[in-house]
Amino acid sequence: MSDFDFDLFVIGGGSGGVRAARIAANHGARVGIAEEYRFGGTCVIRGCVPKKLLVYASSFSESFEDAEGFGWHVPEPRFDWARLIASKDLEIARLEEIYARNLDLAGVEIFRSRATLIDPHTVELSTHGHRIRAKHILIATGGRPFVPDFPGSHHAVTSNEMFDLPRLPERAVVMGGGYIACEFAGILNGLGATVTLVYRGKRLLRSFDADLGAHVTDEMRKKGIEILTETDVAGIERDGERLTVALTNGETREAGLVLAATGRVPNTEGLGLERAGVSLGRRGEIPVDEWSQTAVPSIFAVGDVTDRLQLTPVAIREGHAFADTVFGAQPTRADHVLVATAIFTQPEIGTIGLTEAQARAEGQVEIYRSTFRPMLHTLSGRDERMLMKLIVAKDTRRVLGVHIAGHAAGEMIQMAAIAVKMGATKEDFDRTVAVHPTASEELVTMRTPLPEPAGAA
Structure with a gap:
């Protein structure tokens, strides 16, 4: 035995x-x-x-x-x-x-x-x-979830508790600038709460491509979310059901909920x-x-x-x-290279590969970027735009990164990830006939790279 x-x-x-x-x-x-x-x-x-x-x-x-x-x-x-x-x-x-x-x-x-x-x-x-x-x-x-220590931090909830709240707050303060903070800010806003998002850094979604982060930030603001960067929560005081949130910029916000989406x-x-x-x-x-x-x-x-x-x-x-x-006598290593991901912000993000900053640090690149109003929002009159971005190595022509912000970005990136994982080149994308009328056709119809930024090698 x-x-x-x-x-x-x-x-x-x-x-x-x-x-x-x-x-x-x-x-x-x-x-x-x-x-x-x-x-x-x-x-x-x-x-x-x-x-x-x-x-x-x-x-x-x-x-x-x-x-x-x-x-x-x-x-x-x-x-x-x-x-x-x-x-x-x-x-x-x-x-x-x-x-x-x-x-x-x-x-x-x-x-x-x-x-x-x-x-x-x-x-x-x-x-x-x-x-x-x-x-x-x-x-x-x-x-x-990780919650930083500050006066009244025990009054904040984390993402764990968000799914079992007894009621939807009328006003909420969301702490953090990562994908969890941005996703919950969109959820609360869409369900009717007045939302203030507070982030100590300079830009939201800083681990993602800078254009993606900037685009989603702009669209969140259009939807009515107040975004305060380079600002943090200094303390929280409770009076019954009302929370008073003191900010490091000297301002305060009243809220029924403070969500600490400050990392895991x-x-x-x-x-x-x-x-x-x-x-x-x-x-x-x-x-x-x-x-x-x-x-x-x-x-x-x-x-x-x-x-x-x-x-x-x-x-x-x-x-x-x-x-x-x-x-199983089958030696296998998990593959952590070129893993696609979707972030369900509103608008959502789909991304795979290198950001523009990462790619430029490794060599010369071409950047193809398009922002446009999708057909979904033409008759509705909604002022929401999509972003599509390809990052291409100049020497090998391989597509190093695909970044999408907009409706169904998560669904699109799953398919684009197959091509990127296989080593597709920009010309492989170009040879693919577009499916019309769709938003995703933009991925195979962008032909003109952006001008090189001033001072680029």
Whole structure:
């Protein structure tokens, strides 16, 4: 008999951990998994899935307005927050059940408990103190919101709580300039709240191409969102249901809600990693090699807890690659190069590859950019424009980056990502016949590069 209860024990029931557990079990491994909250992790329970449902809900306010330009007579719409949240809850419960059922069908033993490491091969379940021995342990505990410390910071909520608010606030202050802050600012605004977004930096979405960030910022302002850059929250005071938010520029804002969308950190606190010999990185992340293995040979980690690429599909790829490598005799490295992503701001963003600044730092490039009013907004009269941008290497002619802001950008970038991943050149794009009339045809009809900026080499 083996000295181990399991060949693999997974801590964390999010997308990466569940995929790893299922694939390892399919390879014949004895697998257990522990999840202290709900299966599905950040994405399914309190992240991208419920957030996109709220994005859809918030976008209907503009759809009702736009319909009039196309001949529809729409009665005064009314929004019911409680009904939206109840419908969202039903969908999340359905998805969680699927996650758990798929684990069960694969033969994975489920433990609904917090699990911590005792040593490189032992975990302890907090519900009853039971200890389990495993030949391999996989950490897939994801990330958690980070809230900076300032007077009254405990009055702010995080993205976790946004999906269970008892009511929609009339006024909201959103702290942060990343994609979570911008997405929730759009959701709240679209559902009828008055929104002020406060960011300490100079420009929103600074990790994205500068043109994308600037374009989305302009469109957010057009929609009525107040955006204050180079400004931060200095303190929050509560008086009943009313919050008074003091800003570093000396101004104040009254609000019913303050959302701290100020970043996420790896969820490693209290897991016993140091006790098992795993040292953490500067941000609390678990350092791993290209095989997702830590410095302790029996312990692996995938997903946001490693702070590599914080994207659900990446965590799934990492979990699958780990299981194929360790249990399937199929050595596989997760590919972190040229990963497309979509941001569900309003307008939404789809992007893959290098930003213009990154590409210029590597060599000479040509920039193709177009902004235009999409057909959707011609009859509606809405003042909203789309942005399409291609970044091309001058010597190889390869398309190094594709950046889109506008309706259905996420759907478009998935297809463009295939071409970029295959190494398509600008001429490959040019040879592709446009699909007319669509917004995406702009990707294959831009012919004239922008003039080189003054002082460019």
